Amino acid sequence: MKVMFSAGEASGDTHAASVANALREIDPSVEMFGMGGTLMERAGVRIVYDIKNLGVIGIVEIVKSLPKFFKLRTYLKRVMMKEKPDILVCVDYPGFNMKLAAVAHELGIPVLYYIAPTIWAWHSSRGNTIRKYVTKVASIFPFEAEAYRKYKCDVEFVGHPLLDIVHPTMTKEEAEEYFGARKEAKKVLLMPGSRKQEVLSLLDTMLKSGEQLMANHEDIQFFLPRAHTID
Numbered sequence: 001m002k003v004m005f006s007a008g009e010a011s012g013d014t015h016a017a018s019v020a021n022a023l024r025e026i027d028p029s030v031e032m033f034g035m036g037g038t039l040m041e042r043a044g045v046r047i048v049y050d051i052k053n054l055g056v057i058g059i060v061e062i063v064k065s066l067p068k069f070f071k072l073r074t075y076l077k078r079v080m081m082k083e084k085p086d087i088l089v090c091v092d093y094p095g096f097n098m099k100l101a102a103v104a105h106e107l108g109i110p111v112l113y114y115i116a117p118t119i120w121a122w123h124s125s126r127g128n129t130i131r132k133y134v135t136k137v138a139s140i141f142p143f144e145a146e147a148y149r150k151y152k153c154d155v156e157f158v159g160h161p162l163l164d165i166v167h168p169t170m171t172k173e174e175a176e177e178y179f180g181a182r183k184e185a186k187k188v189l190l191m192p193g194s195r196k197q198e199v200l201s202l203l204d205t206m207l208k209s210g211e212q213l214m215a216n217h218e219d220i221q222f223f224l225p226r227a228h229t230i231d
Contacts, residue, residue: 004085005034008054008093010194010229013037015161016091020045048079077103101133110135120147127151185221194227
């Protein structure tokens with residue numbers, strides 16, 4: 001069996017890697033390839049396009065990048081035509097993956113959408129598009145599954161992936177010691193994002209804000225997690 005993946009950012013890379021690992025447990029001979037990152041590669045997915053080249057935010061950046069996305073979609077279509085996957089698994093990244101699902105549908109390739117567009121929050125009309133181009137929706141929320149059923153989509157509630165991924169490995173005291181956190185200090189978590197453009201746009205402003213906070217508080221500590229997509 002040949003499975004093609006399409007994930008466009010760090011979270012999608014994480015969740016697609018979990019799917020890939022599960023598939024390998026079910027069928028060690030499964031062949032997997034697609035667009036993704038380092039976690040998917042470690043899970044046995046052959047990366048045909050690295051997502052470190054993506055990650056634009058903002059209207060201006062998106063408009064400037066449209067030719068790149070058109071070329072990428074054309075490239076992935078050629079990959080589908082050459083590789084002839086048995087299924088395309090789209091993971092999140094709806095702005096791009098909705099268009100890619102339509103391409104796969106035209107080529108007669110079944111599409112599974114995992115972490116599908118949030119039609120219950122906005123753009124509910126996407127439900128009709130999903131019904132047209134997506135063979136199966138793997139929903140992460142029960143109420144989301146119901147929302148898709150209203151559009152007569154083939155949907156199954158599979159649970160939220162963070163319940164499988166996020167588990168404490170330290171007590172609070174152990175974490176404070178490991179990260180050098182002072183109990184009496186005010187602690188601030190800086191989260192500039194998982195896309196390169198997000199970090200470039202947001203981190204400088206966060207650091208300047210941090211300097212202002214330090215000027216007004218005697219004892220304050222900052223912590224900055226780094227997504228695996230950021231060097």
